[in-house]
Amino acid sequence: MHSGQQPHYQVVEGHYQSPEGESYIGYGIRGEWRGETVTLADLSRRRIPVERLAHCLEEREVSLLHLRELVEDWLDQPASREEA
Numbered sequence: 001m002h003s004g005q006q007p008h009y010q011v012v013e014g015h016y017q018s019p020e021g022e023s024y025i026g027y028g029i030r031g032e033w034r035g036e037t038v039t040l041a042d043l044s045r046r047r048i049p050v051e052r053l054a055h056c057l058e059e060r061e062v063s064l065l066h067l068r069e070l071v072e073d074w075l076d077q078p079a080s081r082e083e084a
Contacts, residue, residue, distance in 0.1 A: 006061040007033035009054040014041050029054055029071065031064045038064045040071050 012030045017023050026042035027050040044050050053074055062070060 007031050007058065007064055009057040009062075011047060011050050011054050012039060012041060013047075016042055029057070029067070031057070031062075031067050033064055036064055038067050040068065043071065043075065 009029055009031045012028045014026055014028065015023065016026045024045055026045055027047050028039060028041035028043045029050065030037060030039045043053075053071070057067070057070070
């Protein structure tokens with residue numbers, strides 16, 4: 001667990017199955033700060049865009065309170081999350 005003065009964000013990986021039965025690896029974000037953890041799983045099948053998002057959240061010291069809202073905005077912008 002990260003115990004710094006600002007939130008720490010990292011990429012999490014999980015194994016999932018689509019409604020059609022296809023297995024895939026999905027990537028999400030985990031935020032930690034002062035003993036609290038928030039995980040938003042299976043945001044993308046591509047790791048690099050999620051890594052960029054995690055870096056941006058940490059660099060801007062985004063509060064865990066705003067994580068879900070910002071990730072929802074990110075998901076609404078497919079061009080920014082799908083670039084390699």
